[in-house]
Amino acid sequence: SSGINAEYGSADGQSLVSASDDKTVKLWTVHRQKFQASLNGHVNWVKTAKFSSDGRMVTSGSDDKTLKLWDIASKQCIHTFFEHTGFINSVEFHPSGTSVASANSDSSVKLWDLRMNKLLQHYQSHGS
Helix, strand or coil: CCCEEEEEECCCCCEEEEEECCCEEEEEECCCCEEEEEEECCCCCEEEEEECCCCCEEEEEECCCCEEEEECCCCEEEEEECCCCCCEEEEEECCCCCEEEEEECCCEEEEEECCCCEEEEEEECCCC
């Protein structure tokens, strides 16, 4: 059986998203407590997934070192960012929905522009 690594709710409280060891992101309804869909595309464990503030997109990060952006209506991956060199442990949408921050195991944080599908900024930790 595969484990769930992270679970987060949508801003409206109607949906949940989970990140799983079976390489999928899963969508769930809260009030009916039902599975909605699997978002397939990662090739290793998915460690984190979050909804955009408007609930129209999900971003996910994986041990495959990719950050994916998913369209909820079509259930399709609309972009994959490949520039990470470590496992992605955390993702977060900016409240405006125009950018995503991702943190990974190589002690860096990257900020991505979702309008241009490119890296905006890269922050590297230099130890303590």
